[in-house]
Amino acid sequence: xxxxxxxxxxxxxxxxxxxxxxxxxxxxxxxxxxxxxxxxxxxxxxxxxxxxxxxxxxxxxxxxxxxxxxxxxxxxxxxxxxxxxxxxxxxxxxxxxxxxxxxxxxxxxxxxxxxxxxxxxxxxxxxxxxxxxxxxxxxxxxxxxxxxxxxxxxxxxxxxxxxxxxxxxxxxxxxxxxxxxxxxxxxxxxxxxxxxxxxxxxxxxxxxxxxxxxxxxxxxxxxxxxxxxxxxxxxxxxxxxxxxxxxxxxxxxxxxxxxxxxxxxxxxxxxxxxxxxxxxxxxxxxxxxxxxxxxxxxxxxxxxxxxxxxxxxxxxxxxxxxxxxxxxxxxxxxxxxxxxxxxxxxxxxxxxxxxxxxxxxxxxxxxxxxxxxxxxxxxxxxxxxxxxxxxxxxxxxxxxxxxxxxxxxxxxxxxxxxxxxxxxxxxxxxxxxxxxxxxxxxxxxxxxxxxxxxxxxxxxxxxxxxxxxxxxxxxxxxxxxxxxxxxxxxxxxxxxxxxxxxxxxxxxxxxxxxxxxxxxxxxxxxxxxxxxxxxxxxxxxxxxxxxxxxxxxxxxxxxxxxxxxxxxxxxx
Numbered sequence: 382x383x384x385x386x387x388x389x390x391x392x393x394x395x396x397x398x399x400x401x402x403x404x405x406x407x408x409x410x411x412x413x414x415x416x417x418x419x420x421x422x423x424x425x426x427x428x429x430x431x432x433x434x435x436x437x438x439x440x441x442x443x444x445x446x447x448x449x450x451x452x453x454x455x456x457x458x459x460x461x462x463x464x465x466x467x468x469x470x471x472x473x474x475x476x477x478x479x480x481x482x483x484x485x486x487x488x489x490x491x492x493x494x495x496x497x498x499x500x501x502x503x504x505x506x507x508x509x510x511x512x513x514x515x516x517x518x519x520x521x522x523x524x525x526x527x528x529x530x531x532x533x534x535x536x537x538x539x540x541x542x543x544x545x546x547x548x549x550x551x552x553x554x555x556x557x558x559x560x561x562x563x564x565x566x567x568x569x570x571x572x573x574x575x576x577x578x579x580x581x582x583x584x585x586x587x588x589x590x591x592x593x594x595x596x597x598x599x600x601x602x603x604x605x606x607x608x609x610x611x612x613x614x615x616x617x618x619x620x621x622x623x624x625x626x627x628x629x630x631x632x633x634x635x636x637x638x639x640x641x642x643x644x645x646x647x648x649x650x651x652x653x654x655x656x657x658x659x660x661x662x663x664x665x666x667x668x669x670x671x672x673x674x675x676x677x678x679x680x681x682x683x684x685x686x687x688x689x690x691x692x693x694x695x696x697x698x699x700x701x702x703x704x705x706x707x708x709x710x711x712x713x714x715x716x717x718x719x720x721x722x723x724x725x726x727x728x729x730x731x732x733x734x735x736x737x738x739x740x741x742x743x744x745x746x747x748x749x750x751x752x753x754x755x756x757x758x759x760x761x762x763x764x765x766x767x768x769x770x771x772x773x774x775x776x777x778x779x780x781x782x783x784x785x786x787x788x789x790x791x792x793x794x795x796x797x798x799x800x801x802x803x804x805x806x807x808x809x810x811x812x813x814x815x816x817x818x819x820x821x822x823x824x825x826x827x828x829x830x831x832x833x834x835x836x837x838x839x840x841x842x843x844x845x846x847x848x849x850x851x852x853x854x855x856x857x858x859x860x861x862x863x864x865x866x867x868x869x870x871x872x873x874x875x876x877x878x879x880x881x882x883x884x885x886x887x888x889x890x891x892x893x894x895x896x897x898x899x900x901x902x903x904x905x906x907x908x909x910x911x912x913x914x915x916x917x918x919x920x921x922x923x924x925x926x927x928x929x930x931x932x933x934x935x936x937x938x939x940x941x942x943x944x945x946x947x948x949x950x951x952x953x
Contacts, residue, residue: 413686413716414693416555416578416623417709418475419460421453423700427460429467431706431713435460436475436514436555436578438698440504442483447493448500449476454508461509473553474504477516482527484517488536497540498547505552512553513544514578519564538570545573557625560584560608567615577617578695581605582627591631591672593657594682599669600657605682609689619690626682626694628701628708630673636662640703641675641953642779643806644920653677676711676724683715684722704776704807726760727952728777733784735765739814741932743784749935749944757948767795775802780951783812784929788832789820800831806920809951813929817841817878835916836925837884845903848874848930852898853912857891861950862913862924862943869895870939874931879907888914891924922951 417432420439427435437457440449451457451474461472477484487493501513518525520533530536544554557578558565567577582592585601593604605624612622630636639662641651648665659678662671674682686694694712702708710725729750733743750761762778764770767786775781775798791799802808817836820828833839852869870892877894884890892913896906912927924947934940 413720414576414623414695415712415716416693416695418696418698420698420700421451421456423698425700427463427699428706428709429463429470431709433469433693433717434471434473434511434553435463436473436695438475439478439481439516440474440476441478441481442476442487442497443500444483446483446487446490447496449474449497449504451504451508457508464509471511471553472509473512473514473555474501474508474510475514475516475557476501477518477557479518480525480527481516481518482525484520484540485528485530485533485536488540489530489532491539494536494540494543495547498543501544502547505548512555512575513548514555514557515540515544516557518557519559521564534564534566537564538566541570541573555623558612560603560605560611562608562611562615562617567612567617571617571621574621576621576623576692577612578623579608579612579625580697581608581625582697583631584608585631585672587632587671588669589672590654590657590659590661590669592627592674593654593659593672594678594685595657597654597656599654604657606685609691620692622691623693623695624682624686624691626679626696626712627674628696628698630671632662632671632673636671636673639671639673640707642809642922658682674708676707679708679711680715680722680724682722683712686716687720687722705779706777724758726754726758727779729759729761729780729782729952730775730778731761731763731782731784732767732786733763733765734786737785739785739930742813742929742934745932745935746782746784746944749941750948753945757952759948759952767791770795770798772798775799776807779808780948781808781810783810783816785813785815787815787818787825788829789818789822789826791829796829796831803835803919803921803923806922809922811923811947811951812925814876814878814927815929816925817880817927834887835919835923837888837914837916838886839880839882839884842879842881842907843905844876844878845899845905846876847901847903848876849899849901849903851875851877851900851928852895853892853928854895855892857889860889860891860915862915862947863891864946866939866943866946870943871937872928872940873933873937875928876930877903877905877910877912878927879905879910883907883909883911884914885909885911887918888916890914894927924951 415432416434418436418438437460440451443450464470487497520537521529523529553575555576560581584603589601593600595606596604649662652663653660658681660675661669664670707725714723819833820826850873852871854869855863890911894910894912915924
């Protein structure tokens with residue numbers, strides 16, 4: 382009986398092990414891939430959990446046409462080292478790229494092809510890679526300024542055969558293809574390939590869309606859906622097709638980093654094409670001047686991938702993402718986690734101390750944000766101190782929400798990061814109450830002169846020690862923060878800071894307080910007393926509310942509407 386139990390246990394363990402292995406294989410086969418191109422000439426280290434595959438770009442065909450030359454091999458080692466942190470990550474070496482020649486000469490010779498394949502295997506083993514991606518743009522074509530031959534298509538198939546034979550079946554072999562699917566005989570070479578990365582971008586310069594999902598009046602020669610259909614017609618099954626998406630745009634260079642928050646030149650507005658399902662920037666004549674993708678269009682493309690049973694999504698390139706990683710997070714959420722098109726939530730950093738008289742207000746604000754996180758599509762992180770934060774942390778956020786934390790308490794590193802954040806319009810800013818406690822008060826640290834200028838050139842002078850109700854009077858009913866609000870709003874139990882001078886000459890005032898409305902009355906007066914303003918002289922969207930002392934504000938419907946207006950304006 383004991384022997385029977387032993388062999389039963391062994392058999393059960395073997396069955397469980399086999400089942401687990403099968404499950405892993407099925408997960409790799411059936412799960413959606415997210416392929417990120419990471420370049421040799423950029424420095425950012427990718428988040429290894431935001432993709433399934435990295436294609437390191439590039440290696441080149443060497444000058445003797447019998448091997449490869451890897452650009453920046455030390456960076457490649459940095460990238461492959463990420464597999465220690467994310468064991469499921471696959472790192473590929475991409476050979477080629479636009480303008481990369483030598484393929485035609487190499488592929489035309491059996492000896493050179495085999496030598497090339499052996500050198501690819503050498504690189505795979507030396508750098509701990511998972512496979513090779515061939516980006517020959519394009520067989521039989523010299524449009525990239527490279528040599529070509531009418532025999533390139535046949536030789537491409539032979540190259541895939543030789544690579545597969547040399548690499549073996551356990552390593553990956555993929556290719557990048559032109560949107561139209563031309564130049565490659567898929568019926569002959571598909572059996573050697575794990576999947577095909579379709580470069581569904583660069584399909585038009587202004588005034589045409591760059592990477593439209595569907596046809597529209599300003600779509601050029603190709604759209605993403607047509608690119609997928611073209612590959613399907615050429616015999617590539619959907620489960621081997623990876624849809625390419627651009628993280629960059631096409632148009633004037635000064636729009637390259639546009640992410641929806643930066644100020645646009647006069648006459649330029651953001652538009653949405655309902656036909657093409659992509660955004661674009663247009664001039665006053667409604668002519669497209671810059672084509673790009675945002676989280677909305679990328680989520681829609683990811684849903685297309687799911688709906689059509691494609692293998693996954695690919696993007697060029699990681700470093701072209703927003704500082705907050707919106708685009709890569711959208712692909713990660715859509716394809717790797719939720720299995721549906723999902724726009725990455727906008728990230729808010731709420732700065733709020735604990736253990737003081739203002740904590741109830743801060744908590745009420747955080748409760749409101751949490752209650753509306755789904756409708757606003759936001760993610761809120763709270764930080765209680767800025768005395769010791771990692772360099773570059775602020776740029777991960779779309780909005781800095783200073784609920785309760787005085788500027789004089791920030792570390793020098795945090796101050797430098799914040800200045801960069803505002804002056805480069807990395808995101809937006811909303812401040813309350815304590816944000817004008819600028820220094821040289823209460824025995825605190827020195828005055829932060831830059832923040833004083835940001836707040837309109839003011840210096841804190843005094844306040845009403847016994848909090849008083851007060852009536853604010855709106856001056857601008859058109860601004861998005863104050864639109865739809867009544868002329869006056871009663872603010873309960875606040876301290877009503879005063880300054881050595883009014884910020885009005887240096888800011889755009891949205892509202893002031895009627896100092897005669899204080900209850901209980903107070904002799905602390907300022908005269909011209911702005912309490913809501915924005916500074917249009919800095920690139921980042923910003924608004925400051927002088928009040929924010931009491932949680933009862935969130936029982937005031939007009940304040941709640943104004944708070945919601947500010948959040949929506951700061952997160953377009």
